Amino acid sequence: MDDHHTGPAELGAPMDYAAHEQTYAFFLAAAKWGSLFIIVLLIAMAAGFYGGLGLIGGLVLFVILNAAGLFLLR
Known part of the structure; x- marks a missing residue:
């Protein structure tokens, strides 16, 4: 947080795309x-x-x- 980039946000810190993909895969699985x-x-x-059906039938x-x-869905 203490480094200040003077350029556009797209040129800031490098993205961790593996972590993004893992988070997205987890979100899709959790939603499904x-x-x-x-x-x-x-x-x-x-x-x-x-x-x-009652309680037992519903269960x-x-x-x-x-x-x-x-x-x-596997």
């Missing part, structure tokens, strides 16, 4: 798996509360759908 989890949770809650459906999603 997080979306899967939330969608499956909502489906299982709807089936448990409104579909008549079983949640586990099955998560396993299917993990298999399909």
